[in-house]
Amino acid sequence: MWRYMGRKLGIYGITFVVAVTINWMIPRFMPGDPVSSMLNRASVSDPEALERMNTYYNEVFGLDTPLYQQYLSFWSGLLRGDLGISVWLYPEPVTDIILRHIPFTLGLLLPAIILSWIVGNRFGAFAARSKILDNTVLPLGYILTATPYMWLALLLAWALGVVGGFFPTAGGYSFALTPSWSWPFISNLLTHWFLPFLSMFLVALGGWAIGMRNMIIYELEADYSNYLQALGAPRRLIRRYAFRNAMLPQITGLAVQLGTIIAGALLTEIVFNYPGLGTLVLNSLNNNDFFLLQGIFLFVVVGVLIANFIIDIIYVLVDPRTRVQMTGGAS
Amino acid sequence: MRFLRLPAVLAAAALIATACSSEGGDSGGSEGYPRDETLYTTGTAWGPPVNWNPIMRGQYAVGTFGLAYEPLFHYDPEENEYVHWLAESDEWTDETTHVITLREGMTWSDGEPIVAQDVVTTIELGQKDVSYSNIWNFIEGVEATGDREVTVTFSESRPQEWMNWAYSNPIVPDHIWADKDQQQLTDDPNEEPVGSGPYVYETHADDRMVWSRNDDWWGTEALGLEMQPTYIVDIVNASNEVTMNMISNNEVDLSNNFLPGIDQMIDGQAITSYYDGPPYMQSANTAWLVLNHDREPMNDVEFRKALAHSVDMSAIIDGPYSNLVEAANPTGLLPQWDAYIDHELVAEEGYTYNADEAVALLEDAGYTDQDGDGFIDTPDGDPIELTLQVPSGWTDWMEAARVIAENAQEVGINLEAEFPDHDLLVEDRNSGEYDLVVNNDRQLSNTPWTYYDYLFQLPLRDQQTTVNFGRYENEEAWDLVEELAAVPADDVEAAAEITSKIQEIQLAELPAIPLWYNGLWSQQTNTTWTNWPSDQGNPGYATMWDGWFELGAVRTLAEIELAE
Numbered sequence: 001m002w003r004y005m006g007r008k009l010g011i012y013g014i015t016f017v018v019a020v021t022i023n024w025m026i027p028r029f030m031p032g033d034p035v036s037s038m039l040n041r042a043s044v045s046d047p048e049a050l051e052r053m054n055t056y057y058n059e060v061f062g063l064d065t066p067l068y069q070q071y072l073s074f075w076s077g078l079l080r081g082d083l084g085i086s087v088w089l090y091p092e093p094v095t096d097i098i099l100r101h102i103p104f105t106l107g108l109l110l111p112a113i114i115l116s117w118i119v120g121n122r123f124g125a126f127a128a129r130s131k132i133l134d135n136t137v138l139p140l141g142y143i144l145t146a147t148p149y150m151w152l153a154l155l156l157a158w159a160l161g162v163v164g165g166f167f168p169t170a171g172g173y174s175f176a177l178t179p180s181w182s183w184p185f186i187s188n189l190l191t192h193w194f195l196p197f198l199s200m201f202l203v204a205l206g207g208w209a210i211g212m213r214n215m216i217i218y219e220l221e222a223d224y225s226n227y228l229q230a231l232g233a234p235r236r237l238i239r240r241y242a243f244r245n246a247m248l249p250q251i252t253g254l255a256v257q258l259g260t261i262i263a264g265a266l267l268t269e270i271v272f273n274y275p276g277l278g279t280l281v282l283n284s285l286n287n288n289d290f291f292l293l294q295g296i297f298l299f300v301v302v303g304v305l306i307a308n309f310i311i312d313i314i315y316v317l318v319d320p321r322t323r324v325q326m327t328g329g330a331s
Numbered sequence: 332m333r334f335l336r337l338p339a340v341l342a343a344a345a346l347i348a349t350a351c352s353s354e355g356g357d358s359g360g361s362e363g364y365p366r367d368e369t370l371y372t373t374g375t376a377w378g379p380p381v382n383w384n385p386i387m388r389g390q391y392a393v394g395t396f397g398l399a400y401e402p403l404f405h406y407d408p409e410e411n412e413y414v415h416w417l418a419e420s421d422e423w424t425d426e427t428t429h430v431i432t433l434r435e436g437m438t439w440s441d442g443e444p445i446v447a448q449d450v451v452t453t454i455e456l457g458q459k460d461v462s463y464s465n466i467w468n469f470i471e472g473v474e475a476t477g478d479r480e481v482t483v484t485f486s487e488s489r490p491q492e493w494m495n496w497a498y499s500n501p502i503v504p505d506h507i508w509a510d511k512d513q514q515q516l517t518d519d520p521n522e523e524p525v526g527s528g529p530y531v532y533e534t535h536a537d538d539r540m541v542w543s544r545n546d547d548w549w550g551t552e553a554l555g556l557e558m559q560p561t562y563i564v565d566i567v568n569a570s571n572e573v574t575m576n577m578i579s580n581n582e583v584d585l586s587n588n589f590l591p592g593i594d595q596m597i598d599g600q601a602i603t604s605y606y607d608g609p610p611y612m613q614s615a616n617t618a619w620l621v622l623n624h625d626r627e628p629m630n631d632v633e634f635r636k637a638l639a640h641s642v643d644m645s646a647i648i649d650g651p652y653s654n655l656v657e658a659a660n661p662t663g664l665l666p667q668w669d670a671y672i673d674h675e676l677v678a679e680e681g682y683t684y685n686a687d688e689a690v691a692l693l694e695d696a697g698y699t700d701q702d703g704d705g706f707i708d709t710p711d712g713d714p715i716e717l718t719l720q721v722p723s724g725w726t727d728w729m730e731a732a733r734v735i736a737e738n739a740q741e742v743g744i745n746l747e748a749e750f751p752d753h754d755l756l757v758e759d760r761n762s763g764e765y766d767l768v769v770n771n772d773r774q775l776s777n778t779p780w781t782y783y784d785y786l787f788q789l790p791l792r793d794q795q796t797t798v799n800f801g802r803y804e805n806e807e808a809w810d811l812v813e814e815l816a817a818v819p820a821d822d823v824e825a826a827a828e829i830t831s832k833i834q835e836i837q838l839a840e841l842p843a844i845p846l847w848y849n850g851l852w853s854q855q856t857n858t859t860w861t862n863w864p865s866d867q868g869n870p871g872y873a874t875m876w877d878g879w880f881e882l883g884a885v886r887t888l889a890e891i892e893l894a895e
Contacts, residue, residue: 037754038390040796049460050796053517089381090390091518100537154572162576170573175371175539175564175582176363184363273569275537283378286724288754 008312012305023297024074027290028067034087034288035063061087061291074294083295088287094295097280102299104172105276107193109265112200113254120208121250125243127209128216138213144206149264153199153271160195167195170273196272200265204257211253215246248319255311258304364541366859367893370560373574374588374852375875376567379537384521385501386508388462388877392540393565397880399440399526399542400501403431403450404494405881406777408667409870411823413494413777416881417445417502417527419479423819426488427471431497433479437549439504441525445549447475452505454483459513466496491778494820498777498881502527529558529885540565556889559860563888565875578602581858587874589727589852594653597854604854605873606866609654612850613872617663617782618728618771620719620735620844624803625763628709629717633696635841639682640689641742642735644847651730656847662834663786663845664779670823671779673831680838689742698743706745717746717766722753728769731846761794763802770800771849774878777820779830783812786842787833803842808833851879862892 035057039050058064061084062073077084083094124141127133144152161169173179174188219225219242228238269278277296284292316322372393380392385400396402404421405414415421419434437445454473457463470493471486485493504525511519524532529550530542542563550556566583568574571590577583578596599607606612620642622629629635644658661681664672693699697710708714719736721728732748739746746767751759759765773785788798789809795802815829853873855863864871864887872884 033754033758036758040754040757049464050794052460056514056517088378091520092381157572157576162579165580168582169576169580170569171538171566174363175566176366176369178363178534178541179536270570271572273538273573286753287378 004316008309012309016301016305019301020078020294020298021071023294023301024071027288027293028070030288034290035061037288038087038090061085078298083298084291086284086289086292088284088289088292094291097292098277098295098299101275101277101280104274105265105269105278108196108200108269108274108276109262112197112204112265113258113261116201116204117208117250117254120205121212121247123205124209124212124214125216125239125246128213128220129239134213137209141206141210141213144202145204145210147203147206148267149199149203150267150271152203153196153268156195156199157272168192169195172275192272192274196268196274199271200261200268203264204261207257208250208253211250212246215249216242219243219245244318248315251311251315251318255308258307262300262304364562364564368561370563370585370860370888370891371566371583372563372585372587372875373566373577373583374568374586375877376540376565379567380535380540382520383524383532384516384519385503385524385526386456386461386516391877392535393875393877394530394540394542394563394880395524396501396877397528397885398530398563399524399528399532400503401526401528402498402500402881403502404498405883405885406494406498407883408775408777409883411667411670413498413820414883416498417450423490427485429483429485429490429493430476431481431483432477433481434549434553435479437527437553438547439525439527440531440545440547441504443504443506445502445527446505447477447479447481449505450481450502451475452509453500453502456503456508456516459516461516463496463500466493469493489816490820491780491816491818491826495777495781499878529556529888530563533562538567540567556886558888559891559893560888578854578856581856584856584860585863585873585875586854587852587876589655589850590854591727592653593854594655601858602854602856603863603865605851605864610657610850611655612852614657614665614667614775614848615851615876616771616774616849617659617665618731618769618846618849619663620846621760621768621770621801622843623763623765623767624801624842626766627713628698628715629766629801631696632840633692634698635844636682637689637692637696637698637742638739638744639841639844640685640692641738641744642844642846643684643686643738645684646738647731647734647847650734651727652847656850659845659847661838661845663782663837663843664830665775665848667775668779671827671830673827673834676831676834676838680835686738686742693743700743704745705743706740707743715745717744718749719746719767719769720749720751720756720759720765721769722756723750724753732769735846760800761796763795768800769846772797775882778815778826780812780815780826783808783815783830783833786837787812801843803840805836805840805842808836808840811836851876857894859894860891861894862890863887864890 035054038057039053062070081095086092086094086097089097123137127137157169160166168174168191171192172189173185173192177185177188179185220238225238225242228241266278266281268274269276270282273279277299280292281296284296375393382390383392383395383399385391385396401417403416403418405416407414417433417437418431421429421431423429431450433445433447433450439445451473454466454470457466469485469487469489471484473481473483476482507525527549529545529548531545533541533543535541544558544561548558568588574583574586574588574590578586594611596602597604597607597611604611622635624630648654648656648658660672661677662672693707698707700706701708701712702714704714706715719732721732729748729750736746736748756768760768773781785798787803787805787808789804789806791799791802791804811829811833815826815833818826818829851872851874855873857863862868863873869890871887871890872879872882873887874884
C-alpha cells in the first residue's frame with residue numbers, strides 16, 4: 001500500500017516540476033514586454049523619465065536578471081509561497097488576487113463536476129434498460145456532450161436570462177450589493193451562480209450518461225451476467241453487479257476529463273463574466289502579466305494533481321483488484 | 332437512489348433561493364444601493380480597480396480624476412473657452428507670469444482647507460518622474476503668493492501647452508503628497524483617496540468601482556451643480572454580449588464602449604445616444620493612417636498622396652462601422668476645432684477617394700509594374716510589399732484595415748493587413764519597425780496644438796513613445812507648431828493664422844492620412860435616468876472616460892433626471 005502511494009507521489013512530484021517549468025516558460029516566450037506595456041498605458045511623454053521608470057520596474061519584477069536566475073528565484077519564491085507581484089494589477093501580490101477569485105471557480109467546478117458525474121451515471125444506467133429512454137436520452141446526450149461550453153452558455157444566458165428574465169446574465173453578484181453574510185446577498189450569489197453552473201453541468205452530464213449506458217450494456221452481456229442469469233439470480237442483483245463494474249472506467253474517465261472540464265469552466269466564466277480564474281486568465285494574457293498567469297496555472301496544476309490523487313485513492317477503495325496487486329497477492 | 336438525495340436537496344434549495352430573489356430582485360431590499368439613487372456605468376474600465384493614485388495616469392480607477400480629484404480649470408470645447416474650476420480667477424500679469432486665485436472655502440474630503448500650497452506641491456511633483464515632468468521644460472518657478480494665490484513664472488512663454496496641463500491634471504493635497512518620495516509616488520495605490528471632487532470612495536471589487544456623493548462638495552454652492560446620483564457604480568467592461576444584455580435589462584444606465592450593431596437598438600426612447608440618427612455619436616478623436624517615413628516608399632510624398640486618394644472612406648463607414656462614425660476632414664482636425672480649419676485651403680488642396688487619380692499619381696511618379704506580378708514597383712524596379720498593422724481583437728479597426736488594404740491593392744499597391752498583439756504593435760511602432768499603422772492616441776483638447784505636436788514634434792528619438800510615430804522631419808512645420816504654443820490661450824484668430832500655414836504644409840506633404848473620427852461611444856438607457864445630453868436637448872458629454880470629466884462630462888451627472 002505505502003509503496004504504491006510512494007510511487008504515485010513520486011510521479012506526481014515529477015509532473016508538478018515539469019508542469020510548473022512549462023508554465024514558467026510559456027509566458028516568457030510570448031512576444032511583448034510587460035513593463036513597457038504597463039508604461040504605455042501611463043503615456044509618459046518625457047523620454048528620460050520613461051527610461052528611469054522602465055529600469056525601476058524591470059528591477060522590481062526582476063526582469064533585468066538573466067533567465068536562469070529568474071527561474072531560480074521563481075522556485076525559491078514559490079517554496080516560500082510568494083508568487084510575485086502582478087504587472088497588470090500593480091502593486092498587488094499575485095497570491096492575493098488568485099485567492100480572491102478562486103472561491104468562485106471552485107464553487108462552480110466542484111458541484112458541476114460531482115453532480116454531473118453522479119447524476120449522469122445514474123441516469124445512464126437507468127436509460128440502458130428502457131427502450132424509450134434509450135431512444136430519446138441517448139441522442140440528447142450526444143448533442144449535449146458535443147456542445148461547446150460557451151455556446152450552450154450563450155444559449156442559456158439568452159433564453160433564461162434575456163428572454164425569460166429568470167436569472168441575471170453576468171457577474172458574480174448584483175452590482176447593487178456589497179458582500180455580507182446576509183440572506184439577500186447569498187440568494188443573489190446563488191442566482192448569479194446558477195446559469196454558469198447549469199451550462200457546465202449539462203455539457204458534462206451528457207458525456208457521463210452516454211458512457212454509463214454503453215458500459216452497462218457491455219457488462220450485461222458479459223459472461224458473469226449470463227452465468228448469474230442462468231443461475232436464476234434476480235435482475236436487480238445482476239444490474240447491481242453490472243453497475244459496480246461499469247463504475248470503474250467512469251472513475252478513470254473522471255480523472256482524464258478533469259483538465260477539459262477546467263478549460264470549459266474558464267470559458268464559461270468568460271461568457272458570464274463570472275469573477276473566477278477564467279476571466280483572470282484572459283486578462284493576464286491580454287496584459288502580458290507573466291506572474292499572474294503562471295500563478296493561476298500553478299493553482300490549476302496543483303488542483304488537477306490533488307484531484308487525480310484523490311481519485312487514485314478512491315480507485316484503491318472501490319476496486320478490490322488493485323488492493324490485491326498492492327499487497328503482493330499477484331505474486 | 333441513495334446518491335441522488337443530496338444533490339436533489341441542493342438543487343431544490345438553489346431553485347427556491349433563485350425564485351425568491353428574482354421576485355424581490357430589483358428593488359434591492361433593505362441592503363444595497365437603491366436603484367433610483369444609483370447610476371450604473373460601464374465601458375471605461377478594462378481591469379479591476381487597484382489604484383487611486385491620480386499622479387499615475389492611465390492606471391487609476393475610473394473617476395479618480397474627475398469625480399475625486401479635480402483640476403484648476405475645465406475646458407469647454409463647444410464654446411472654446413476655459414471654465415474656472417478650483418481656480419476662481421486667473422490673470423497673465425505679463426507674458427511669462429500667470430497668477431491663479433483659488434476659490435474661497437473649499438475643503439478636501441478629509442476636512443482640510445484647499446490652499447495655494449496644494450497647487451504649488453502638485454506642480455513641484457513634476458520635478459520627479461511623473462507623467463507631466465515635461466512642464467518643467469518651460470516653467471521657471473511656482474510660488475504661493477497668498478493664501479489662495481499661486482504665481483507661476485515661465486522661462487519660455489507657452490500658454491497653450493501650459494493651459495493644457497492646467498485643465499487636464501488633478502490638484503492633490505499638500506498635506507498628503509508633499510513628503511512622498513519617487514517610489515511612493517509611482518507605487519502607492521493611494522487606497523484612501525482624499526480629493527476635492529463631488530464623489531468620494533465608497534467601495535470596490537474586482538468587477539466594479541463604487542463612488543458615493545460628497546455632500547460637502549464646494550461646487551454645489553459655487554457652481555450650482557447638484558449631483559443627482561447618490562452612488563455611481565462603474566462596472567468593469569465585459570464582453571459585448573454581456574453589455575448588450577445588461578443594456579436591454581436596464582442593468583446599466585450608461586455604456587461607453589463601441590458596441591457593433593448598437594445603431595439598431597438606439598430608438599431615441601428607451602435607448603439613446605447623442606444623435607438619433609447617423610453618426611449617433613459625438614467625435615472624440617481622429618484615427619490616422621500613420622506612415623513610417625524612415626522606409627521607402629512612404630518617404631515619397633507622391634506615393635503618400637496616391638495612397639490617400641485610394642482609401643474609400645464610405646466603404647469603411649457603411650461597412651464595419653454601420654454609420655457610427657464620420658469621415659475625417661483632410662486636415663484631421665475635429666469638428667470642435669472648426670475655427671482652426673482653413674476651409675478654402677482644404678477645398679483646393681484636400682483629397683477625396685478617387686482610384687483613377689491614385690493610379691495616375693503613381694504612374695507620374697514612376698511607380699509601375701515592372702516585374703509583372705500585378706503590383707507596382709519602385710521607380711528603381713524594387714518590388715513594394717507593405718503591411719498595415721492594427722491590434723488584434725480591435726474588430727472594427729481590423730475590418731477597416733482590410734478595406735484599406737483592398738483599396739490599395741485595387742490601385743496596384745501591394746498592401747496587406749496584419750493583426751499583431753497590441754503590446755507588440757506598440758513596441759514596433761515606438762521603435763519605428765513598421766510600414767503603416769492606424770493610431771488615435773490624441774484626444775479632443777483645448778487646442779489643435781496637441782494634434783500638431785503629435786504630427787510634427789522634433790527632434791526624433793530612438794523611441795517615439797507618444798508623438799510623431801511616423802518619424803516625419805520638417806523643421807519649418809515644427810517651428811510653426813512651436814509658434815502656435817506661444818499664442819495666448821484665448822486668441823483664436825492668431826492661432827488660426829498659424830494653423831492655416833501648418834495646414835498648407837500638411838496638405839502638401841501628408842505626413843499622416845486622417846481617416847475617420849472615432850466616436851465618443853456612449854449609449855444610454857432611459858428607464859431609470861433620463862435627460863442625457865443630445866443634439867436636441869442640452870449639449871455636453873455622457874461619458875466616464877478619463878480626460879472627459881474636465882471637458883464638461885462631470886456636469887452631465889448634475890443634469891440627468893430620474894425618469895417618471
